[in-house]
């Protein structure tokens with residue numbers, strides 16, 4: 001039986017433009033005061049829980065990372081009544097153990113993006129304010145996702161630093177070396193401003209970062225879309241299993 005007060009949002013990134021196991025009830029095209037979402041919100045049930053799915057890059061995949069209207073997406077989810085957000089992000093692996101198909105549940109983030117609409121508190125939409133962002137991800141939700149992975153025998157890295165880059169191009173070796181020195185374990189293009197906007201809206205937010213390639217200079221292979229696609233295909237099964245395990249566990253309190 002689904003929990004009436006709980007509505008879990010899943011934001012799908014590259015390789016997750018639709019959610020095949022979701023029992024869809026309806027879709028809603030949403031335009032907020034800050035513009036349109038990337039795609040219609042897709043409402044339904046998964047493992048007996050109410051879920052809303054949003055394709056971050058649109059469906060079909062069309063929006064590059066810097067053109068996603070993150071504010072509209074997050075505002076629409078808030079207005080739809082979501083109680084928590086699980087973000088799925090494809091990333092490059094920087095640290096040694098972050099090989100293709102590995103999963104990191106990051107606990108920290110460094111923002112290297114620029115020029116994105118990255119706050120609701122801009123003095124126009126909302127008066128200036130400063131939110132605490134010491135812990136950018138919801139620790140409880142992240143721990144529950146780790147636990148769900150463990151209970152399905154899926155290995156994840158339970159902490160890690162997500163470096164958010166501008167894209168859409170991949171990085172140079174020097175850029176990845178810099179991120180590594182900064183302490184980044186994985187690199188992706190969509191982690192910010194999504195995480196901070198969730199915080200500004202007081203929405204618990206955690207990330208499942210799926211490694212789809214070794215970051216630039218971290219292997220002797222050129223990064224190809226074919227390799228990325230094949231890691232996505234294999235790795236996404238694990239992501240689905242973790243989310244299903246997490247949602248199933250919600251019934252038990």
Ligand code: HPA
Nearest residue numbers: 090091092187188189215
């Ligand atoms: N860099 C940045 N973003 C990414 C990568 C990468 O290597 N792979 C997937 N998203």
